[in-house]
Amino acid sequence: MANNTNIRLAFEAYARFSSKLMACISHAEMQKLLAQHIKYLFNYKMVRATYVDAGSVTCQQIGKEYNQIVKGCAQILTAFEQRVLRDGIPREEKLNNETLRGWVFNSADQGVLIFSISTTENQSSHLNQSILKLISESLLSKFIQFTLYEALDSKNEKLNHALKAVQCKNEEISALVSFQRLEIAKKTRDIRSKNQELRKIIRLNAHEVREPLSRIMGLINLIKQSKPQLGIQELLLLEEASHDLDAVLRQVIQHTETKLKPQLR
Amino acid sequence: MKKIMLVDDKEMSNFIMRKFLEMNAPDCEIYDFTDPEGAYHKIDSINPDLIFLDLNMPIMDGWDFLQQMADEKKANKVAIVTSSTSENDKNESLNYNNIVQFIIKPFAAEELVNVIDRV
Numbered sequence: 602m603a604n605n606t607n608i609r610l611a612f613e614a615y616a617r618f619s620s621k622l623m624a625c626i627s628h629a630e631m632q633k634l635l636a637q638h639i640k641y642l643f644n645y646k647m648v649r650a651t652y653v654d655a656g657s658v659t660c661q662q663i664g665k666e667y668n669q670i671v672k673g674c675a676q677i678l679t680a681f682e683q684r685v686l687r688d689g690i691p692r693e694e695k696l697n698n699e700t701l702r703g704w705v706f707n708s709a710d711q712g713v714l715i716f717s718i719s720t721t722e723n724q725s726s727h728l729n730q731s732i733l734k735l736i737s738e739s740l741l742s743k744f745i746q747f748t749l750y751e752a753l754d755s756k757n758e759k760l761n762h763a764l765k766a767v768q769c770k771n772e773e774i775s776a777l778v779s780f781q782r783l784e785i786a787k788k789t790r791d792i793r794s795k796n797q798e799l800r801k802i803i804r805l806n807a808h809e810v811r812e813p814l815s816r817i818m819g820l821i822n823l824i825k826q827s828k829p830q831l832g833i834q835e836l837l838l839l840e841e842a843s844h845d846l847d848a849v850l851r852q853v854i855q856h857t858e859t860k861l862k863p864q865l866r
Numbered sequence: 867m868k869k870i871m872l873v874d875d876k877e878m879s880n881f882i883m884r885k886f887l888e889m890n891a892p893d894c895e896i897y898d899f900t901d902p903e904g905a906y907h908k909i910d911s912i913n914p915d916l917i918f919l920d921l922n923m924p925i926m927d928g929w930d931f932l933q934q935m936a937d938e939k940k941a942n943k944v945a946i947v948t949s950s951t952s953e954n955d956k957n958e959s960l961n962y963n964n965i966v967q968f969i970i971k972p973f974a975a976e977e978l979v980n981v982i983d984r985v
Contacts, residue, residue: 807952808922812876815949815971819882822972826889851951858953 611732614641619739626750628659628670631743635663642732646699647719650737651682652744654712659744682715698722706737711748714741799857806854814850818843868982869912872898873905873931874920874947879971883918883947883978890975891982902926906934914942916966916985918978921948921955932962943985945969 618638625631639648647664658678660671671677678686685692685703694701703717716737718728821840870887872880880898887894897912899905903926909917921928928946935942945967946959959965967981 803952803954807950807955808948811949811951811971812922816876816878816882818972819879822974823882823885826886826975854951 608729611642611729614638615732615735618642618736622739622743625743628661628747631740631747632661632663632668632670635661636668639663642736643718643728644720645718646721649679649682649715649717650740650744651678651715651717652712652741652748653678653686653715654744654748657712657748659747661740678715679717682717685715685717686713702728704733704737706734706741708741708745711745712741714744716740803854803857806850806857811847811850814843814847818847867893867895868915868985869895869897870982871905871909871912871914871917872896873902873917873923873928874898875900875902875923876920879920879947886973886975886978887982890979894982902928902931906931909935909940909942916982917942917944918947918969919944921946921950929958932965935964936962940964945981947971947973 618634618641621634621638622631625634635648635650639645645663645665647662649660649662651658651660653675656674658671658673658675660677662669662671675683681692681694681701681703685705689705689707691704692702698721699719700722701717701719703715706714706716708714714737716733818840821836821843824836825840868891872883874880874883877900880900884896884898887896897908897914899908902923905917906926919928919931928948932944935944941964943966944962944964946955946965947969948955949971951970956968959968966985967977969977969981
């Protein structure tokens with residue numbers, strides 16, 4: 602009867618522990634919970650819950666005198682834990698007036714949990730194996746969850762770094778594009794201005810330069826048609842020179858227009 | 867008898883043109899102007915069959931003259947007579963439906979006679 606009552610109390614203590622464990626979001630919270638509740642479940646001098654995952658080790662140690670969280674590599678495992686891990690089966694060792702007992706629990710594809718308890722001769726060596734297994738499995742799940750959180754945080758941090766790098770590059774590109782736009786606008790203004798100047802030159806050549814010449818040539822034509830008696834030889838020479846000048850001017854105008862045609866529009 | 871208007875700011879150009887017309891197309895009635903604005907205001911009263919129009923003139927140039935004709939829907943035929951050999955000017959003249967000829971100075975008498983015969 603007393604035994605049944607003890608079992609019921611132990612399961613009630615486990616239920617309280619388990620529900621609070623589910624709400625834990627950090628190793629520190631887990632340690633606080635272990636320190637508060639483990640005494641209702643086991644007699645102990647020291648309890649260690651050590652999670653080993655791909656060479657990375659996290660240990661929650663709850664003692665009568667002090668508690669600690671240790672993170673590191675396989676070197677932080679005690680010699681006893683190393684033996685438990687190596688054999689993969691429950692182990693019990695006596696050292697002076699202490700008894701060390703350890704169990705190893707495996708997850709499907711994540712790490713393993715080594716749960717170990719040391720008790721003195723005065724403390725009861727009785728352990729409820731079912732409770733121990735339930736607690737260890739709950740702790741293992743929580744360790745796995747924390748490991749996944751940490752991996753996620755690490756990836757998020759890398760993504761944030763990458764995002765910042767991309768934003769930085771985007772700013773550089775935007776600055777470059779703005780600069781290029783200003784340069785293009787400036788060059789376009791320059792080209793338009795030059796084109797206007799060239800249009801003026803074409804207009805000057807086409808209208809102003811040819812105009813007096815066309816009058817000279819018109820007069821010559823008129824005099825020729827009127828058949829004057831005097832100065833015909835001189836007029837023919839004047840006509841020839843005028844035609845030469847006209848040919849050169851036409852050539853200049855045509856050349857300028859051809860060269861600048863793509864820029865005129 | 868066809869009525870011809872000459873519009874050129876250079877008096878000598880009008881003189882040359884008038885002489886050519888008198889020798890080669892004596893049946894024309896000629897009105898010459900060195901002031902384009904004055905000429906424009908006479909279009910309705912003279913109602914010419916053809917206007918020989920220079921392009922390069924101060925205050926109101928040949929293009930202004932043509933644009934004002936288009937704006938006011940004056941359909942009198944125009945022959946441009948210019949010293950410009952620019953393709954730009956020739957292309958721009960295509961924008962006006964009443965232009966019948968683009969003549970470059972110095973012109974041959976036949977060019978004037980041909981265009982008068984066509985209007």
